Amino acid sequence: MKSTSRYEMIQQILTELKQPAYRFQQIAEAIFKQKIGEYDKMTILPKAIRSELIKNLGERVLSLTPVAQKTSRQVNKVLFSIEDGERIEAVQLRYERGWKSYCISSQCGCGYGCRFCATGTIGLKRNLTADEITDQLLYFHLKGQALDSVSFMGMGEALANPNIFNALTILTDPRTFGLGYRRITVSTIGILPGIDRLTKEFPQVNLTFSLHSPFDEQRSELMPINNRFPLQDVLNKLDQHIRDTGRKVYIAYILLRGENDSNEHAEAIAALLKQRGPWEHLYHVNLIPYNSTVVTPESYHQSDNDRVQKFVSILNSKGIKVTVRTQFGTDIDAACGQLYGS
Numbered sequence: 001m002k003s004t005s006r007y008e009m010i011q012q013i014l015t016e017l018k019q020p021a022y023r024f025q026q027i028a029e030a031i032f033k034q035k036i037g038e039y040d041k042m043t044i045l046p047k048a049i050r051s052e053l054i055k056n057l058g059e060r061v062l063s064l065t066p067v068a069q070k071t072s073r074q075v076n077k078v079l080f081s082i083e084d085g086e087r088i089e090a091v092q093l094r095y096e097r098g099w100k101s102y103c104i105s106s107q108c109g110c111g112y113g114c115r116f117c118a119t120g121t122i123g124l125k126r127n128l129t130a131d132e133i134t135d136q137l138l139y140f141h142l143k144g145q146a147l148d149s150v151s152f153m154g155m156g157e158a159l160a161n162p163n164i165f166n167a168l169t170i171l172t173d174p175r176t177f178g179l180g181y182r183r184i185t186v187s188t189i190g191i192l193p194g195i196d197r198l199t200k201e202f203p204q205v206n207l208t209f210s211l212h213s214p215f216d217e218q219r220s221e222l223m224p225i226n227n228r229f230p231l232q233d234v235l236n237k238l239d240q241h242i243r244d245t246g247r248k249v250y251i252a253y254i255l256l257r258g259e260n261d262s263n264e265h266a267e268a269i270a271a272l273l274k275q276r277g278p279w280e281h282l283y284h285v286n287l288i289p290y291n292s293t294v295v296t297p298e299s300y301h302q303s304d305n306d307r308v309q310k311f312v313s314i315l316n317s318k319g320i321k322v323t324v325r326t327q328f329g330t331d332i333d334a335a336c337g338q339l340y341g342s
């Protein structure tokens with residue numbers, strides 16, 4: 001069931017109160033331009049409207065409560081409590097030259113059980129609502145922080161939660177967040193119906209597919225979703241996404257020492273991405289150093305630097321575009337696969 005966002009609720013309230021259309025604009029400007037986080041402080045509105053908003057939506061605009069924060073030089077991780085007392089996390093990454101990027105959660109916990117992932121050990125508690133998703137960004141915005149780019153790579157599988165589509169509508173609405181489509185990245189382990197919907201409804205949003213092994217058997221072991229949506233089917237779907245949108249697709253690959261970082265793995269990735277027809281140049285591999293946490297298996301370790309370099313050189317030699325992601329936030333468990341809500 002689609003969760004109704006506060007912005008839709010506000011529209012409904014204003015309609016019921018027979019208010020002119022500019023009222024919504026005033027509220028949106030109060031939140032997004034003047035950064036007012038409480039309805040009662042929106043003094044541009046008549047008292048009766050403020051009271052009605054408070055009655056229906058509560059005093060505060062934000063649906064999340066920050067309960068803890070960890071900060072290192074470039075990373076700021078915030079733990080929020082949500083309505084039923086559960087916890088979710090969002091991460092702000094600060095790049096040199098001031099660019100601020102965010103990694104937000106789409107579910108509380110996750111039910112897909114990828115072996116290397118801390119979030120997966122919790123199991124799925126529930127999908128986040130569109131407000132809970134977008135409020136992770138609104139929290140930073142209300143504090144005066146710029147929102148330059150956002151990725152759905154926090155807790156949960158974004159394309160397993162239908163509310164992310166409503167969240168994307170809100171994030172790209174010029175009256176509210178007004179984020180450009182290309183500043184948003186959705187990451188998936190390969191949920192085919194979700195990819196279809198993203199292609200149709202948000203063709204300009206960036207798409208990242210988590211591969212992690214080019215071999216079906218090993219991928220199924222690392223990521224049980226591979227039994228339901230096998231690798232070849234996902235790659236065919238990604239081809240279609242590229243054909244329909246003309247956009248790049250990013251392949252995320254966490255390097256696990258001695259598990260998936262051999263020359264054979266690099267060659268097999270190249271082989272997978274090289275037989276894809278005229279759009280094969282639109283695949284781009286992002287290699288991600290593994291981050292261990294206290295809850296992920298002890299047998300997984302980060303690949304040595306030499307191994308990473310060899311892996312890159314094999315991919316390059318086969319004409320595959322590849323980037324090694326810089327690592328941020330490992331000291332505070334804020335890197336990929338580390339969000340645990342603790």
Ligand code: SF4
Nearest residue numbers: 110113114117120156
């Ligand atoms: S990697 Fe993503 S899909 Fe897999 S268990 Fe973790 S959060 Fe879920």
